[in-house]
Amino acid sequence: MSAPAPARCDLAVVGAGIVGLAVARELARRYPRASLCVLEREQQPATHQTGHSSGVIHAGIYYRPGSLKARLCVDGARELYVYCAERAIEHERCGKLILATDEPQLARLRELHGRGQANSVGELRWLEGAQIEHVEPHARALAALHSPSTGVVDFQDVARAYASDVAEAGGVVACGCGVTAVDVRARSLRLSHARGQTEATHAIFCAGAWSDRLAVAAGADPDPRIVPFRGAYLRLVPERRHLVRSLIYPTPDPSLPFLGVHLTRHLDGDVLVGPTALIVGARDAYDLRRVRRHDLRDTLAWPGTWRMLRRFWPAGVSELRRSTSRAALVAAAARLVPALSVDDVEPRGGFAGVRAQALARDGRLLDDFSFSAGERALHVRNAPSPAATASLAIARHVCERAERAFGLTA
């Protein structure tokens, strides 16, 4: 997998997460004569967000109609199912329930139903009473939205398949090549990395939690900044997995870009409870205690952080409680499945991911996917959930923007 990085190439992609690899795959398909390389900092692709997600193929219900998320998620999910079938990647269209457990949520769930329909999400069903128990016998709610087309997959498997498509098309995926400097020259970009230098005519930066730093290094606007939000999960003990048949979600708080604590049954039968959403002191804080001075300084020095905290501090306090107390995290899940108790989760063996969430200077958490163009460069500035689901559609969108910005021709 890890080829040496070339000294020169026509097109470079920085970051081999699912988005970077999907973009590289799409570039290889569109420009078969161009030389292409992907530069990845870690020793393997897909080790950050892509390898630490809920693994859910979202149907596209939540997102504001007309937004990029709405369009690219619906298209991307459809394409991803086709791709997984073609490439024999294990996946399951298991369906999902979004529950309203009190009156205010009921009104919001009706709005979500409308959004899903406006976004052309097929097969949405409004359920009440025994209809809910028929789908999820242990869930309790005033009403639920059932999305049979939501599914699960291991996004690392998908990313690995994209990487092999890139290699088959003649592209190079070079690992251990963390880009440390970007020098904009008259006819190229010089990318300095851990294994030397690569001179690229054009580059697309898909660096997840580090995307703002590379954008600034390439001369782009420092706004928005990435703030890391850690998402921790617990696992149900095997004897209690029967409480969850597929995916059970709450009605989310519309002011936050996160979906709330949910229950997800994975392909291997594991049932996860989570995630939390806590601002942390490192962009790779898989361990809650990990703090990196540079990351913490960047978060604290950003005016948007303080503006956001002033607005969302009550949500922050709840997240802190759920992040430090297993009982509090399980209590959030027990609003969906009341039979759950803290004894039902493994004492150890949970896991965590870190979301790369873009935060504007004015304190707004960017809700939609966001991209910016620079000199010979295109930057993916915000690609949180459902970017893994939407990866194939994002790749097409990015390549169309690159075509316009760079004047690329096949």
Ligand SMILES: Cc1cc2nc3c(=O)[nH]c(=O)nc-3n(C[C@H](O)[C@H](O)[C@H](O)COP(=O)(O)OP(=O)(O)OC[C@H]3O[C@@H](n4cnc5c(N)ncnc54)[C@H](O)[C@@H]3O)c2cc1C
């Ligand atoms: C807890 C959690 C749950 C989620 N659940 C879902 C879900 O159920 N469904 C869904 O669709 N999405 C989900 N997401 C979101 C999804 O995982 C991300 O949107 C997606 O993985 C983003 O992919 P990416 O390629 O942009 O980022 P990443 O996977 O983070 O990849 C970025 C890559 O860039 C590399 N890189 C960084 N800096 C450099 C550098 N200087 N030089 C070279 N390489 C560099 C990194 O090493 C990394 O490999 C979830 C995310 C989290 C954290």
